[in-house]
Amino acid sequence: MAGAGGGRGGAGLSAAALLALPALALLALPALPVLPPGRGAEAQPGFSPPPGFSPPLLLPPGLREELRQRRRDLRRLEAAAGGGEAAGAAGLGCGDLSRATAVGVLGWGFTKVVARAALAGGGSVALKSVHGAGREVRRCVQRYGAPAGCRRLAAYKLLKEVTLLQRLQHPGIVKLHGQCYDNSGDAELRVTAMLELGSPLEMIQLLQTPWEERFKICLSLVKLLFYLAHSPLGSIALLDFQPRQFVMVDGNLKVTDMDDASTEELSCKEDNDCTLDFPTKSFPLKCSVAGKCEGINEKKNLFNAYRYFFTYLLPHSAPPTLRPLLSDILNATGDLRYGINETLRAFEKVLHLYKSGLYLQKRPLLLKDYISLKGFRTVEGEGYKCWPSYSHLGCLLSIHSAEEAAAICNSQLHCQSFIVTQHRTWTGRPLASFQSSWTDLIPDTNAVVYIKRSASSGERL
Ligand SMILES: Nc1ncnc2c1ncn2[C@@H]1O[C@H](COP(=O)(O)OP(=O)(O)O)[C@@H](O)[C@H]1O
Ligand SMILES: [Mg+2]
Numbered sequence: 001m002a003g004a005g006g007g008r009g010g011a012g013l014s015a016a017a018l019l020a021l022p023a024l025a026l027l028a029l030p031a032l033p034v035l036p037p038g039r040g041a042e043a044q045p046g047f048s049p050p051p052g053f054s055p056p057l058l059l060p061p062g063l064r065e066e067l068r069q070r071r072r073d074l075r076r077l078e079a080a081a082g083g084g085e086a087a088g089a090a091g092l093g094c095g096d097l098s099r100a101t102a103v104g105v106l107g108w109g110f111t112k113v114v115a116r117a118a119l120a121g122g123g124s125v126a127l128k129s130v131h132g133a134g135r136e137v138r139r140c141v142q143r144y145g146a147p148a149g150c151r152r153l154a155a156y157k158l159l160k161e162v163t164l165l166q167r168l169q170h171p172g173i174v175k176l177h178g179q180c181y182d183n184s185g186d187a188e189l190r191v192t193a194m195l196e197l198g199s200p201l202e203m204i205q206l207l208q209t210p211w212e213e214r215f216k217i218c219l220s221l222v223k224l225l226f227y228l229a230h231s232p233l234g235s236i237a238l239l240d241f242q243p244r245q246f247v248m249v250d251g252n253l254k255v256t257d258m259d260d261a262s263t264e265e266l267s268c269k270e271d272n273d274c275t276l277d278f279p280t281k282s283f284p285l286k287c288s289v290a291g292k293c294e295g296i297n298e299k300k301n302l303f304n305a306y307r308y309f310f311t312y313l314l315p316h317s318a319p320p321t322l323r324p325l326l327s328d329i330l331n332a333t334g335d336l337r338y339g340i341n342e343t344l345r346a347f348e349k350v351l352h353l354y355k356s357g358l359y360l361q362k363r364p365l366l367l368k369d370y371i372s373l374k375g376f377r378t379v380e381g382e383g384y385k386c387w388p389s390y391s392h393l394g395c396l397l398s399i400h401s402a403e404e405a406a407a408i409c410n411s412q413l414h415c416q417s418f419i420v421t422q423h424r425t426w427t428g429r430p431l432a433s434f435q436s437s438w439t440d441l442i443p444d445t446n447a448v449v450y451i452k453r454s455a456s457s458g459e460r461l
Helices: 015-020 023-027 061-080 094-099 135-144 147-167 203-207 211-229 296-313 320-334 340-356 402-411 453-458
Strands: 032-035 101-108 112-118 124-130 176-182 190-195 246-249 252-255 275-277 282-284 370-378 395-398 417-424 430-435 441-452
Touching: 061 135, 061 147, 094 176, 094 190, 101 124, 112 147, 124 147, 135 147, 147 176, 147 190, 203 211, 203 296, 211 252, 211 296, 211 340, 275 296, 296 320, 296 340, 320 340, 370 402, 370 417, 402 417, 402 430, 402 441, 441 453
Parallel strands: none
Antiparallel strands: 032 101, 101 112, 112 124, 124 190, 176 190, 246 252, 275 282, 370 441, 395 430, 417 430, 417 441
């Protein structure tokens, strides 16, 4: 184990060595202190490459050219971002990294590997660095036979991501807490980004959550795309837009993979140069007088949000009266009839109808069929299961009012009683717990239990 960090001094593994290990091997590691990646490593407030930040001449010319290209792109991005340090530049540096303890791998992609680390002062972060055994580096090595140069090439992508994360701040973008890099010695440039810790997005799990939670994910995504369309760096497209590029932090969706973001809109001479192609659909766009395909980045993001998120998450088990509005959103984003502004407006309308209870159909009042007992609640574990419940143990659903809960209880075969709990969902709606029995009541000054009259007449109180 110590051998893996050999030559870098100290008992633990360096962050770079740690993160360069094949990801699966890492899972078996015990907690390890994380050392900064090599001698002379300095935390840099911004990511402006230090002097001498150029590839050595020993590298194959093709690779040298690719490195030059990436460095140029990075400089251009920094210049567009106003150069120098970003506002609110991240605080953690190599010192914090050296005192942190790596806990395990969170995930990896073609370019980067991400590990969880515990900070010495408490709290956890996600450490991102180049995935030495990832597809990007492997392909480059096959081509050029220069592992260190190829890792440097991949490091430029991570530098680009860090530069973007420094400039772009939004609740839908993972926070950059700091970074550490080392450009000393050989052709390699070791970069570690320290990010807000999340958990990888599990689409299958999301499909099983209540509609309100799935709507929240889609709304967060729409707000993120609105920000990206109007960002300080211009309209930004996420070129590799898939659920695996997002994580969840405290129930909120955040994009984490930004190295494939494009701040440039496609240049054109005529409208024919501006076709937006997807595997199932193509959209002809206009070429502006300025020679750019109008709105192409915004449209690309929106169609991707439609095909990877909205189609799966929006419609199922939505309140019936909201379904026509939701299918309008699906159709209008699937045809790119809506831009991001109209999409956000449509989402906010749905949210308003839902939060205010205006979506509820005029129905006969049913609460009169229930006896309410103030100062009591039912015993936990008396619940039957229903879908999609907020709890695996029983039937816990979001409601607008006791009246709506009575309608739900009437529609469910096993329901005999319900209580409105103190818990609220993200929209501020209370959760109600539906029960198949009402005989075991316990005193609770804050609670009210509603019992079906038909149930109470058939049983002893
Ligand atoms: N902040 C984070 N918290 C938890 N997991 C993360 C975080 N960032 C990334 N991951 C996980 O690591 C994987 C790889 O990160 P990503 O930036 O997408 O690398 P790549 O550019 O190689 O695709 C992601 O798919 C995700 O599962
Ligand atoms: Mg990725």
